[in-house]
Amino acid sequence: MDKTALARKKKQRAAQAAAGNTKVEIILDAQELEMLDHDCKVRLPGREPYSRAELIQMMIRKYHAELQRQLSDLQKRQCEKCKECLPVQECPCAGDSTCWVTAGWKETILTID
Ligand SMILES: [Zn+2]
Known part of the structure; x- marks a missing residue:
């Protein structure tokens, strides 16, 4: 990375931190990575695939909504x-x-x- 790219990256990280975003590092095994890349691609056939981060962010939101529905069903009991x-x-x-x-x-x- 050249000096300009480093400065841009630093500025981007500062903006993300200011927006309350947190970087999370995860370790995936080869199979999980292959599954993730596969899913990024097949979710948008013929179009620019989702980035790994985009897909993980959406999975978290989708999964959370599903859990909330499950919890509201439980709350009826x-x-x-x-x-x-x-x-x-x-x-x-x-x-x-x-x-x-x-x-x-x-x-x-x-x-x-
Ligand atoms: Zn009890």
Whole structure:
């Protein structure tokens, strides 16, 4: 990178920090990287593919919206034992088979089919 490019990069990072953006470093294995690049491309056939960052940002937003829907469905139910609105985070009855905390995480844990 030449001096101008470095200065531009530095200015861009400062602007992103000022906007409240945070850089996150993630380690992907070869398969995950291949899947990410594949998805970036096939999501926009015949057009400029999404960048890795764009796709990850959108996946976070899509995933978060999905989780919010799941949580609002849970909120319509309550723990059979303590009658707290779900999802219960902590409960003195945890361990009791009728308390949602004991096995409720099985409803919210992220699984890959
Ligand atoms: Zn409970």
